[in-house]
Amino acid sequence: MSEQLAIAGGTPVLQRSDYQNWPIIGEDDRRLINEVLDRGIVAGGTAPQVAALESEWTAYVGARHCLTTSSGTAALHMALAAVDVGPGDEVITSAFTFLASASCALHQNAIPVFVDIDPRTYNMDPAKLEAAINERTKAIIPVHIQGLPADMDLIMEIARKHGLYVIEDACQAHGAEYGGRKVGSIGDVGTFSLNNFKNLCGGEGGLFTTDDEMYLKKGLLLRCFGDEIDEVSHRRIYNASILGYMYRNQELPAALARAQLMHLDERNAVRIANANYLTQELGKIPGVIPPYCPPECKHVYFMYNVRFDPQAAGVDCERRRFRIAVEKALFREGMLVGQWQTMPVPAQDIFQSKLGYGRSSYPWAVNEANGIQYDYSVEAYPVVRMLCDTYTIVHGIHAPNGLDLMKRFIEAFHKVFGNLDQALAHADDEIYPGADGKLYGAG
């Protein structure tokens, strides 16, 4: 039955007020934050909330050691420095990720190399990994994208075969599991972000996990200026033995993260139930491709990713234009949809221009001086380009939003897909507040 879409002047299915906010702030958050205020200790590398978060996170993830950090980006950089990645080394990561999975290599004077993704999981494609390895490769950073674990068995096997370190970028995947093991406990080092959007939120912050005592000790030095600690008094002696940074976290974010951790599994379960419902219902609409989760994985749906296929929808339209038309129509129906990354990471200006630091384009210049060329042509990442043409994120699947809201989403999808002629007629409407493809940012 034909209905007037909101983009064509009809009534929207949803209102912004139908959505509830993330993160959820409750009694546990207030209690632990108040503990910090009442105690009067607000920071310190071994302060009570930080220390408690570290031990609770090791127990949760199943790793021996954990260090809190000021961000996920700091944890990634610390991880590369801890395993001794250095100038001219190459670090392989996915071409569909957040910049920090690659810029952490630049921060260590190393050179990021990108691998295209699997078209079903959107994670690094292990079949393309070996071709990117050479004698300069030192580490692999698999990213558990949008909450779905990367193919860790194959990645670990390839890494061990070539003697490479594996740093897991689990910044989007708190509580996700691969073969029954929590991500962040599988590689040499695991890294997590605690920023406000994440499944585990501390406002800002990060976590560094490892089983290896050597990486823990190096991480402790790196986190605090490279300063040595006196073994008897456990105090800093203000004598830096290595180049370090200031990557400590604080008591208030650590307290918030601890309180949020008490509810992580229950809130992940809400995301999973919402996602499973959407996947089941969206799978019935020709032209809508819901996310895929391999049987060995537990996906925690930091983001819910949907793709659109004009041919399957029975429409003669170029794929990118079709996605934009559908995205705009859904947005006008009141849905919070829009893209996160809009291009492969190597397509970003920093890699195209290779303007790192210094006048000579470091760190690339380290190897280019020896005749090695780095080419970040976007043609090398056809699957990421296909994904970026065709995907959108359906926001709002987090708790406390539940199936009632998900049913409204499905209603909006049916309305738009039942009236694609109207959506396509409005594909050029100026409704984007920002860059092309950005309706509603995920951060």
Ligand SMILES: Cc1ncc(COP(=O)(O)O)c(C=O)c1O
């Ligand atoms: C995949 C990925 N890696 C790294 C980071 C960096 O984390 P943070 O923002 O805490 O530095 C993020 C977070 O935005 C991320 O999504």
